[in-house]
Amino acid sequence: MFHDPLMPAAPRCAEVTAEVLSNSPVNGEYRLMELAAPPEVLECHPGQFFQLLCPTSGADQPYLRRPMSIYGYDAAAGRLQFLYKIAGAGTRGLATLRPGDGLNVLGPLGVGFSMPPEWRNLMLVARGVGLATLAPLAKLAQAEGRRLTAICSARRADLAMSTDLFRSYGAEVIVVTDADGSSSVESLRALIGGRIAAGQVDAFYTCGSSRLLRLLQELGAAHGIPGEIAMEQQMACGIGMCQACVRSFRVGDQIVQRRVCREGPVFPIAEAMA
């Protein structure tokens, strides 16, 4: 088949109706939805996402699909998981789904995280639902035998997401909170700087927060540490057609526009613009 390196073939994706197995709160803010999904949507890679056709509920009529990063996938078991916070018409609709209901999903979409062999010691830094996006990455890191440190930021310790899950993947988990000031940029700079000085960081992974992005860009530039970030942008189609979800990136001395859904959602930390 014709192949143009400038126009790489999109990864296969499919539009299917998955069955809701469970959909319940995991704490005061977040809900976990598990779906039974067919094999054609389960060849996922950490960092990829799905576009969910959220049901209408009450006055909410979400017209467009909602992008949602994958929290967990298991092709052998036929399972797909999403962790979400009710934040608008789409997620309000998702929260109404009960076991046995169908949910139309499109995916897996986008380009996920990379994990070059020389990245032996990985540091994950994220806050809130951003940690959900990094969960499949932590699982892969364990499978690949990488050393993993997860810095989980939250308002309070009891709101830190997925810490047990990260521990189950063999990660050293460090919870930092607004409550005790340990989540401040200054505290994190000292914490991460200490790990870098000890030679314990080959690469960073993060998701979402502009504040964390700027800190990791600063530390990465100062110490020559690469890394990747999963980014968000409002989307319409999710597969590259509509060009709604562009963001600006700094590449050399140029600013370029890239589609978060197609060239991303994962990008080099050094090129991302907060």
Next chain:
Amino acid sequence: MSDLSTKIGRLTLQNPIMPASGTFSEDLAAVFDLDRIGAHVLKTITAETRSGNPTPRVCELPGGMLNAIGIPSKGIDYFREHALPFWARYSAPLVVSISAHSAAEFATLARAVSLPGVAAIEANISCPNIEADGKAFAMSPESTEAVMRALRGATDLPLWAKLTPNTGEPIEVAQAAEAAGADALVVANTVLGMAIDIESRRPRLGNVMGGMSGPAIKPIALRMTYQCARAVAIPVIGCGGIATLDDVLEFLIAGARAVQVGTETFRSPTVMLRLIEALDQWMAARGIGSLDQIIGTIAAEADEAARHWGAAS
């Protein structure tokens, strides 16, 4: 299997379902076999590279969405060197949508894209974002005729004129395009609109105004398709809010020889395949052998009523 083929001037399409420009790209090849649809209508290209509008570029509304993408374009060289070779693997006719700021620039671009592998040119003379305050060539018969004449002189390929629903003179504009040599009309494009976030009091689009699309605009596009199909002899291709088989049939009955499906592909990338299958089954169940038994078969009393609205007879 019914015969779903339809003729748009000298082009024969295997079925009447094709994408609307801007809602279709090579990325869709990851989802289904693109040779199953009637034609491939590409996103509008311009001669120069354009980065497009600031974000947010889309905003969701009940029954549809607003967009102000701003025609980001990699320019004509990229089209020739990368897009055209990609599409050459398919046998569905390739329709290249073009836009420019003047009749002369339109003509130059039409000449440049008149290449082997291109089956037709769709002149996007209606995109409401590209000109100041949403003005476009297809707002008036005079500017429509001028730009279509320039295009006609520049290419021998079939020329489709994509009209705007924002004009108050749809019939005159359609007739002007026909008189200037258009081979078909695409009716229509997005409806110029706006939305405001009441908390921030900011427009919900980075470009302030944008084009409304989706099921909410279907009655407008259907009305204009009906008006135009009555007013011209060239084929009309319906476009605007089409999401279901009933929508497709309404446009065909109103006089469209084919339809373009746009925004619904954002909700369901496989919708065009479902529409083709549903149309086939609907025709087979009724013993309808060809689309000619559907196209333009609107009940006669509509014609009488249409005269009261000042529609051409």
